Amino acid sequence: MFGTRVSAFLKLSKRDLKYDFPASIVVFLVALPLCLGIAMASGAPLFSGLLTGIIGGIVVASFSGSQLSVSGPAAGLTVIVLGAIQQLGAYETFLLAVVIAGLIQLVLGIIKAGMIGNYFPSAVIIGMLAAIGIIIILKQLPHAVGYDSGFFGEESFSQLNQDNTFSALQKALGAINYGATVICLISLAILIVWPTFKRLRLVPAPLVVVILAVVLGQVFEGTSFALDTKHLVVIPVVQSFGEFLGLFIFPDFTQIFNQEVWVVAFTIAIIASLETLLSVEAVDKIDPFKRNSPTNRELFAQGIGNATSGLLGGIPMTAVIVRSSANVNAGGRTRQSAILHGIWLLLAVITIPQIINLIPLSCLAAILLHTGYKLAKPSAFKQMWHKGLDQFVPFLVTIVAVVFTDLLTGVGVGLLVAMFYILRNNLSNAFEYDIEENEDGAKITFILAEEVTFLNKAAIQKALYALPKRINEIVIDGSQSRFIDKDVIEVIKDFEQHAVSKGKTIELAGIVNRKNVPNIKRFTQAILKNGSPTRPIVKKPSETI
Known part of the structure; x- marks a missing residue:
């Protein structure tokens, strides 16, 4: 009975388990070194990174409505976490800030702040995905x-x-370890060739890669191809359950009135929420089933995850594109994959840390290189080019900005460029017109666009006052518009007086005494009155000024 209720809450699916189980192993292998690396760079205990990954998998995925996103420690928060730990002076005080950040995210989810995620242009999101792919390749080489x-x-x-991305590549050329290189090349070959054999697909190629890499690492010992400990995964080794419990650290609640704690908490909450919304939007783009994730529920789930992480000694988390895209590429179907990857992380720490510490980083780099290529395929650039410059330029600018700065800064630059094209298109599509010649002159009919905002004011005003003298009859039709800004209505009414004073005939349709109804409200009213819409509204293309 209890198991049935849990299954219903999580919406677990036995049918999808055959896809989610192997995908969870791939995500686990990718997440393991990422959790450790980000914790190390953040100045936090290694176990805190693993703990965050475990909670991100088991807890967040259980509450999230996103089927494919995977949560865990985020590289984008590394500098903030490192600075916050140093600023607050004690890791326990920092954990309190993480708990408060989680509670803030809970509030953001409740007040439906996740709607912000719906306003990221597609060109920017696709550009961000391609940029992440390029970054993965450059950083993993x-x-x-x-x-x-x-x-x-x-x-x-x-x-x-x-260092920076390119200086690290240059230094890498002078510090090549041939054993690591051989393992990476063999791993890449397996990742590419293995899936082409139908019978072999039952076993995940990344799992084969890791097993073979561990074997090669042992074979290379004592030779010129030998690997050092710095070339291997390193996780804490616990000898007993009591020692495992000793790894947990708890927040210092006596610092609750410390102003700096609250500043750090709000900073983490805002940045983590933005990264999460971007990641969820991006994952929805590459979801083969094109499902739409509820962003408010995702913020709520992230809030629960961060509050839990802070209470137990973990670092902040977000939904993360790298792990999520690995999940998609591995064939994951539902949240089961993310939940299982969290379970594998927990079991790895408790049961087989010595074996995990034999895994070469170069084989995991190969898995990420393969993932990065799929995100930044040349076909993605070709598709965006064919969509036109208003899509390709923001796409390309986002890529360059993300690669040469960081995720949030790059997306911000991409948004500014996308907004320029959106505003330009909005200004140029304020209305359509039709001219009919007659004996005394000509009649012009302006049909206003579906949405007429204050941004269209200048274009409409310029067009009206620049009409040729031969136009003696004017019709301005706003009956098809769902919204007309009051500033635009004022311009039209002023022009009406101007036209009458010049002896012209003017007719205003659907503009005088107009009451704008918000689109969502109008749509809801239509459903309540007529039932579910049976066909989409199709706009006929026509000439625009």
């Missing part, structure tokens, strides 16, 4: 050849060790 100076999972252009 050093790890692929055994140059592991930066932390595994770094995303920003500037690195914490004073």
